[in-house]
Amino acid sequence: SQQGEEDPQALSIQEGENATMNCSYKTSINNLQWYRQNSGRGLVHLILIRSNEREKHSGRLRVTLDTSKKSSSLLITASRAADTASYFCATDPSGGAQKLVFGQGTRLTINP
Amino acid sequence: DAGITQSPRHKVTETGTPVTLRCHQTENHRYMYWYRQDPGHGLRLIHYSYGVKDTDKGEVSDGYSVSRSKTEDFLLTLESATSSQTSVYFCAISEGTQAFFGQGTRLTVV
Numbered sequence: 047s048q049q050g051e052e053d054p055q056a057l058s059i060q061e062g063e064n065a066t067m068n069c070s071y072k073t074s075i076n077n078l079q080w081y082r083q084n085s086g087r088g089l090v091h092l093i094l095i096r097s098n099e100r101e102k103h104s105g106r107l108r109v110t111l112d113t114s115k116k117s118s119s120l121l122i123t124a125s126r127a128a129d130t131a132s133y134f135c136a137t138d139p140s141g142g143a144q145k146l147v148f149g150q151g152t153r154l155t156i157n158p
Numbered sequence: 159d160a161g162i163t164q165s166p167r168h169k170v171t172e173t174g175t176p177v178t179l180r181c182h183q184t185e186n187h188r189y190m191y192w193y194r195q196d197p198g199h200g201l202r203l204i205h206y207s208y209g210v211k212d213t214d215k216g217e218v219s220d221g222y223s224v225s226r227s228k229t230e231d232f233l234l235t236l237e238s239a240t241s242s243q244t245s246v247y248f249c250a251i252s253e254g255t256q257a258f259f260g261q262g263t264r265l266t267v268v
Contacts, residue, residue, distance in 0.1 A: 077255060088162075088248055088259030089201070134200060136257075145216065146257055148193075148201040 051149055052135060058155040065122045067152040069135030070115075076138065078111055078118050083132045083151070092120075092133075125156045161185045162260040164249050170266045177236040179263050181249030183229075189252040190232040191216075192224065194245040195262075201248065207232055239267045 053068045071078070077096045081089040095102045095111045095118065102109045108121040122129055132153050136146040161184035171177050181190060189208055193201040193216075203216030205224040213224050221243060223235045236243055244267045249260040 079255070079257075081257075086262075088261050089250075089257070091256045091258070094255055138255075145203060145206065146191075146201075147203070147217075150198060150200040 052133070052152045054152060055150065056153040056155070058157060059125060060157050061125060061127055063125055065125050065129070065154055065156075067120045067133050067154070069118045069120070069149055071118075071135070071137050071149075072116065073137075075113075078109075079136045079146070080107075080109060080118075080120050081134045081136060081148075083134065085131070089134065122154075125154075127156050127158055130154060130156045162249055162251060162258060164247075164260040164263050166263060167261065168264045170268060171239050173240060173267055174238050177239050177265065179234045179247055179249075179265070181232045181234070181260060183232075183251050185251070186229055187251040187253060188229075190226065191250040191252070191257070192222075192232070192234045193248045193250060194218065194243075195248060196245050204234065204247075236265075239265075241267050243267050 051070045059065055075097055077094050079094045080092045082092050083089045093104045093107055093109050095109045097113055106123045111118045132151045134148050134151045136148045138146050163182045165180045191206040192204040194204055195201045202218045204218055204222050205213055205216055207213045207226040210226055225233045247263045250257045
């Protein structure tokens with residue numbers, strides 16, 4: 047079963063605009079992570095937010111977490127063509143990376 | 159890629175044949191994982207290992223077996239490949255709370 051559900055499934059924006067992706071999950075978690083996947087490549091870790099955090103920043107990335115709604119959002123500001131990729135949220139109730147459960151992903155396309 | 163190598167990178171095989179995919183890591187990580195990625199499903203955990211000869215099932219383990227006789231190698235075997243096992247397979251290791259993935263193996267069962 048899918049722990050995380052991303053929304054939207056696909057997003058297309060102009061370079062320079064902000065992109066927001068959402069993730070909902072079902073069970074209690076210790077942390078939530080976001081990963082990026084470029085076409086034909088493996089996943090790359092972007093950012094982790096713990097259950098006791100509400101917001102976290104890393105460069106142009108901003109992640110929020112609402113444990114009461116079991117949801118998270120990933121904001122990419124000032125998007126670039128190189129941000130074109132699929133983005134996945136992942137959760138692990140145990141708090142480690144022992145059994146990550148991934149959502150279906152959001153396909154982001156940045157148009158020049 | 160955290161020293162993770164998957165082999166082969168591409169394979170086409172016939173229904174009913176056994177197939178083994180290999181994941182090799184160079185950094186002595188304890189945890190290793192096999193995921194499959196299919197359109198509309200994201201990544202789903204097949205099996206994982208928490209040490210030499212210590213493995214456990216994931217969400218979609220039916221039709222798959224694994225072995226880990228050395229820390230650095232984690233093998234995924236399809237005992238009798240079926241068309242439903244056509245997928246992209248990813249190996250991963252974990253370091254703390256973060257996972258690192260290999261480049262993937264594209265397997266086609268015809």
